[in-house]
Amino acid sequence: MQDKEELTTMIKVENRLNSDGFTEDFRVSEGRLCSLNSDKSYGVEDVRIVNFYRFEGETDPDDMSILYAIECNDGTKGTISNSYGPKADTEVDQFLVEVENLGKNLEKRT
Secondary structure (H helix, E strand, O other): OOOOOOOOOHHHHHHHHHHOOOOEEEEEEOOEEEEOOOOOEEOHHHEEEEEEEEEEOOOOOOOEEEEEEEEEOOOOEEEEEEEOOOOOOHHHHHHHHHHHHOOOEOOOOO
């Protein structure tokens, strides 16, 4: 039986996602998901949330973040992270809420 890798830190999860092909780093700018490594950008209709991971700081409750695994309609896969709670980037939150509202989050398509 193979031991399961414990994914307790964001770095461990990012490394695992990178090995699974989620190699692009994204940011949200002017309502679009933008690659940090190329000039590609995507609208909400071009993006699907594959998975997400929440992390809490060990000593500071304000140190909370969430990492999203994203796949785009052209096959590009990558990640974007955000704080959650009062320190969240509202532009990232708004973009991802719009993706969810299209029913494109977590394979919920029927």
